[in-house]
Amino acid sequence: MDTRHSRDKSGDRSSNVIAMNFDATYFFERGVRFLQRNELSKALRAFRKTVEYEPNNPVNYCNLAGVLSEMGDFQASNELLEHVLRELDPNMAECQFYLANNYANMGEYDTAEEYVLRYLDADPDGEYAEDAEEMLGVLMDEFGGGRVFEKWQEEKRQSDVVAATKDGRYFLENGQFEAAVEWLEQVIQKEPENYAAYNNLCLAYYYTGQHDKALAMADDVLYRQPDNIHALCNRAILIKHFGWADVLEAAAEPLRKVFPLHYDLAMKVGTTLGIIGYHADALAKFRRLLRFMTPPEPVLLHAAAAAAANSRQWAIAERYWSQLVRDIDYRAVGEYYLRRLAEARSAADVDWRVSYQLDLPVEAQLAEVKDKLKDDDLDAWRRDPLVRASLYWGLRHGNHETRRRVIRALAVVADSDAEKALRLFVGRNDIDATSRLHALVALKRINAQGTVHINVNGEWQEIQLEEVDSNIIFELNPNWRAVWERTEGWLEAHHLGRLIPEAKRLWLTYLYDMFLHVNRRIGKTDIWVAGLLYITLRYFGVPVVQRELAEEFKVAPSSIRKCSLRLEQILLSAGI
Template sequence: MQMDKRRHRYNKVDRLENVIAMKLDASYFFERGMRFLRKNDLERAVKAFQKTVEYEPDNPVNYCNLAGVLAELGDFQASSDLLHYVLEHMDPKMAECWFYLANNYANLGDYDAAEEHLLRYLELDPDGEYAAEAEEMLGILIDEFGGGRALERKQREEARAETMQAIQDGRYFLENGQFEVAVEWLEQVVASDPSHIAARNNLSLAYYYTGQYDKALAMANSVLERQPDNLHALCNRALLLQHFGNEEERDRAVEPLLKVIPLHPEVAMKVAITLGFVGRHAEALAAFRRTARFVPPDHPMLLHGLAAAHANLGNLEAAECLWRQLARFEDCARLADYHLERVRQARAAGQRAVSISYQLDIPVEMQLAEVRDRLQNSSPDEWRRDPLLRASLHWSLRHGNREVRQRVIRALAVVADEDAEEALKAFLARSDIDASLQEQTLVALKRMGAKGTARMWRAAGPVEVRLEDVRQDIVLDLQPQWREVWDLVHQWLVAHGLSSLAGQARRLWLAYLYDELFLDVRKRIVKPETWASGVLYVVLRYADVPVVQRDLAAQFNVSPSSLSKCSSRLEQIVLRAGWRGHPAREE
């Protein structure tokens, strides 16, 4: 049978008209790559994702997808090269690249690099898609692979950056109790940058801590002129007006604080404390309760703030419950016990409310007792290192009784840094201290080698004193017995034709006074003759002058053992000073 060839002839035109053209683009190859991935056909998946890059070379997601498949194939270096290319040339904010890089470096065995990249990811996107996995992986690197070095470096860098910022805005000096230094530094900062609001607020606090209340209020007002709603300045202003006793102005200053609900925990706490300080206890209680939404329920400042508000309002049972919770914290136990005892005494006396400070620190009477005890027992290094102790020194110098002030002057003479010097100069400038305290302060300044001028009050009014011109032997004026020892030494040397040794003897005695007797108010000289013989014995021996201890003791009518004891103490000064020569043997 003959076939009609024309009927079955292939019609190319008809055929082309019935075919749908395939659209080859990045999306097509992405879907193709995903199908290969699901089949675990990694080689073909790589080729598909390479095509996505060719079709869309400006899309960083395509590079990341390709990097992911290369990592699955074990080509971690090629994967990392792609990820670095994305971060360096396409999208530096693509945080997930750091997480992918961390996985690559971990697989390559470079755990330090993996740790660094995880930290970088968590810094850029702490709540990101991979945050939980990054935290878990970081823990594994530290616990199982001996990591932690990158974390320590990061923490040191963050601490250094925070310290630099704290120094710039003055917080560092305030937090370390260096109030005079804070004033000097912040005045310079504000002068060079009047728009630095944080520095102005901190300068207001520094003025307050150094007793310059007028300046503190003026600085708070200067902030409010620039930023009328600045909560830190509003709080500072209200507290200062409370200090001045201006109730009408204070109430107007408090009004804005009643209308705000701060969302930052630190600011919210400050507003609540301020309301309590100015006597708005019900409003303070409400503010502390709002603050509880932003801080842990056992936050010490929150517990004490709530307890103080309840106590001031007469809710003694609620206050007791909160202070018992506070007593669980070792650092706050003494404070909590103190207030619990006050509540107990109030109940016994039939009182319905107790006046409590909102500040989470030791009450005034406890501070004075504690400063007195610690001045007796603490080492000088402890005062240098502990910012709270330094702050208590400043506070006690301004508010303590005479005994406490004497001890503080000596403690600051040992601390002997710039802030201690400024504190002593500020104290010396007060018009309400007597001549004896002035002399002790000058001795402390001489001991620390202070330079420049200092202001002090005399009968005719304030005078400027050049510290370099103050006599080195001013320390002899503090105790009659100290001068009597020197007089006995000088008279003996003159009588025995040894006046040439007077300078050396004087240096020895003054050094002992500055380094020993002045620093400890408990030490007393009972018999000046004993110390005079001790000074002479040391000086004569080091000058190679023949001397017999028993004979010298007899001349001053003291026992040889007492002379020996004193000379041994004095010789420690000689050894520390590094005098030339050596003690001659006793003749």
């Protein structure tokens, strides 16, 4: 037996031995040196030691996975990376990028595409973002990819819609102001700290003419969050609307002092200052924002030009609109304002005011269209070509609200010319999805038949109007769908499934009639669920007590009675 080791260990010479501090850092440094010398086997052993010493450190696993990948053992590398995401740090986005590389090397291009998209979703401005975008391009262009990307885009669009719907932005941006009110009133009841919903409800009240409610909403937010910029902007606009000149200065002061770093918020502050008449201050905000925007956004260029023109700084306005003319999509707008600017300067027109909205000024035409839409004489509409021309003009050039009113008016007229106008409208490639949806609902309302072509995300699709499900109207308002889904669920739970088709027919009939009346709205969903159930059960011979339904849904019997009467009137007129 060799005893030299034990003697050395127990003898006096042991004092000359230098103790080695073996830890994860030591083996990490050794692993890096081996990698630099391309000694992969030694590097692998070193990085395995780092995992042994620090088994909960995700970086060690990533380093080890990297060596395995370099050695071509992509499967083992993937297992380590998935362990990190599953057990140690689900937010370590770079693991997604490493996985994408591994699967690409394994020839599994769809899986690689999926992981590179996961990385870009998790960390769009991350360390590997440019490499990930380049990899995505290669996977799509050279390896026939794109299927996963299309699915990802669709999911992202849907998630964006869900997020925008939750705080009401979706409805506001698409001109669905009544739907925004209905939705957001429920949101703030469930989420009393959702200030985005409060601010958007304030705007929805404003756009639907409920100005007192809008002001109360803005004051409520500012009571709890005195520095909430959205609420400060909303309140300033409402004070201007009410004509309270004595308090306008105080409302404008915090907006004049602040400059948000977020682009959208800075734009809102500048635009608000312009709307309430502080044009020079608005111009200062916009010019400061322009220093950070390369190239400048068209909407910002126009806003700066409008502020300059409204504060009589003609040369500055001319410079910004001249820049806008270079954008082919906004050339007509820029050229129009340059012509009007020249006229105003030559005539010294101090009363000329420019809207901060980037669009052709259509106030006069819109006013004419809105006046026509107030006239309920359908025969006059059919006889008067000028009325028709106004409607068609509003359909082509109006904003969301005007288009929606025109679409409903054409659904009321419901003759061949109106149908043709709606068919042409849904086929345009420059309209938003919500306007197209309104037009499709109008075509269903007038029982239009045959084929229409629509442009969705740059691709043309042919659809048969007969095959468009009547349920499409649910897409216009989440409350309409909610009423039906809860009604259907109640009938199923009470073993009355045979009445589901009848109840649905009743509800759709009511909604398609209500579609023609822009000022009608669905209030509390509980009332309408109870009302729809009551009228359905009564019509089809199922014993029902109004008071019991009221107790179950926690609503007043009188509310169910009013609701069921409204439903019954429409059903009787439809001959159901």
